[in-house]
Every structure is written in structure tokens, then in C-alpha cells.
Amino acid sequence: MSKAPPPAPAPAPAPTEAPAAAPVPKGKKKRKPKVSPQVYKFYKVKGDALERLKKECPRCGKGRFLAEHKNRLSCGNCGYTTFKKS
Numbered sequence: 001m002s003k004a005p006p007p008a009p010a011p012a013p014a015p016t017e018a019p020a021a022a023p024v025p026k027g028k029k030k031r032k033p034k035v036s037p038q039v040y041k042f043y044k045v046k047g048d049a050l051e052r053l054k055k056e057c058p059r060c061g062k063g064r065f066l067a068e069h070k071n072r073l074s075c076g077n078c079g080y081t082t083f084k085k086s
């Protein structure tokens with residue numbers, strides 16, 4: 001008696017992958033804030049008036065404050081630097 005080979009299973013139909021919906025591109029979509037989120041540090045509310053705690057840049061005008069360093073103040077926007085009087 002010879003063993004009959006088992007019947008080959010019917011080939012399953014290749015699964016058709018449903019096309020993914022819109023592929024999400026992986027990109028850096030971080031927007032740089034125009035104004036530093038630290039601006040609240042530069043103002044102080046006095047009653048109904050604002051007091052500026054830091055010096056503003058004379059070149060860039062209002063809204064641009066000078067960064068305080070040990071011996072100088074500098075503007076990160078235009079590079080204006082003024083040295084502190086000691």
C-alpha cells in the first residue's frame with residue numbers, strides 16, 4: 001500500500017492589502033515662535049500700566065529686549081551690545 005500524498009491545500013488568494021489612507025509625512029513641523037515665550041519676564045504690571053524691566057534695543061526698537069550678561073547687554077536680533085558701567 002502506498003500512501004497517497006495529502007491533497008495540496010488550495011492556494012489561498014493573495015491578500016490584497018487595502019491601500020492606506022493618506023500617508024502621514026513625517027516631517028518636522030515645529031513652528032518657531034516669533035516672540036520668545038519668556039517675554040512675560042520683561043514686563044511688570046504696575047496697576048494698569050506696564051513697566052519694562054529690561055532695556056530695549058535702540059536699533060530694533062520696541063519689543064526687542066537686550067539680554068543681560070555679566071558685563072554687557074546685547075540684542076540677540078541685531079547684535080547690538082552695550083557694556084555696563086561698572
Ligand SMILES: [Zn+2]
Nearest residue numbers: 057060075078
Ligand atoms: Zn537689536
